[in-house]
Amino acid sequence: MNMFALIASFGGGIIGAYMGALPAFILTGVVAIAGAAVSMAGGADLTVGFVAFGSYLGPHIAFAGGVAAAAYAARNKKLGDGTDILSCLNGLSDPATLVVGGIFGVLGFLIHYVLGSVLHLNTDLPGCTVIISGIIARLVFGTSGLLGKAPAGQVRAYFTRGKGMVCNILLGLGIGTASGFVYQALADTGASAAVLGSYPVLCFGIAAVSLIFTQTGFAMPGTHHIALISALAAVTSANPVMGTVFGILASLFGDFVGKTFNSHCDSHIDPPAFTIFVFTFIINLLFGTGFFSV
Structure with a gap:
């Protein structure tokens, strides 16, 4: 385990919280394009592994940190909707919200490490980690339960129809x-x-x-x-x-x-x-x- 990357993941989670989950993820895409283009042109690239999918902007760290921070802020009545992944949470002026983002950044790093280096799962590790982190955030900060409940008289739809x-x-x-x-x-x-x-x-x-x-x-x-x-x-x-x-x-x-x-x-x-x-x-x-x- 790279301890420098572990420490950095706390900062990456804060980045996801203060930017908002989706803005941070958009920047992940920007760096992914740049790194992939360099590699496809025959150059040496480290930005994809260390920045786009690493401790700086990795979805399992920055995006997941932003998601958890939004859920925490909504639980504490500082944000209107815990599903809000667009808002820059720095605007809440709440240090605890940013710290939650940092904590989930570290959690994302550790989950990713276990999935890849301990269990050796041959799948998309950031994606798998984002889901595990999101489930944890919902169970810790949410009140709707894992799947939520449809209002009385309303049938849940599992696919978009028509x-x-x-x-x-x-x-x-x-x-x-x-x-x-x-x-x-x-x-x-x-x-x-x-x-x-x-x-x-x-x-x-x-x-x-x-x-x-x-x-x-x-x-x-x-x-x-x-x-x-x-x-x-x-x-x-x-x-x-x-x-x-x-x-x-x-x-x-x-x-x-x-x-x-x-x-x-x-x-x-x-x-x-x-x-x-x-x-x-x-x-x-x-x-x-x-x-x-x-």
Whole structure:
């Protein structure tokens, strides 16, 4: 365990709290694009591992810290809604809220370490950690229970229906096809394994940065789970069609998770993170790398 990175994770959690979870995550996407572009151009990059997915802006640290801080602030009547991942919590002028972010940053680092270095799970460790951290934050600071409760007389929906479902299918189809067949175009140029390996990170980063439109009030959906999973499926299987297939599946599964865990609740459990870690497991199983890393 890198003790410097552990100490830094406290600061990363505070960054997620004072910026807000989503603004911090958007910056994760910016750094991911830069690092992936450098790697795909043949350069040496350390920013993806140490900054975008490390103790500075790693989703399991900064984003998760922001999520927990929002849940804490709402529990203490300092924030109107514990599911609010857009607000910069520095505006609350509450030191305890920032400290909670820091504590969950450290917790995220430790969970990530156990999952990867002790259990050797062969999945997306930041995504898995974000979910575990979000569940802990809900159980500690929330009052709605893990799944929440639909109001009397209202039936819980587990999928968006009608035209909304069609749009979700088309969203997965579009992103999955673009991600999968651009992979094939790259592969046909004779691109190296290192270049192709960085390609899913680039797709993830582009989708993460697109959330700046969500932050500014437009109807932009989260799509980083679709972009990452479709690109990963195409690269891992060496089949662009798998990008399309997994793009659609990831879109529908993300909608299911959102309806299941984020309806009638008072904190945020991240549907894209849930989708990413589940489907990374599936891709690793289907295409030969298994559930556990060596």
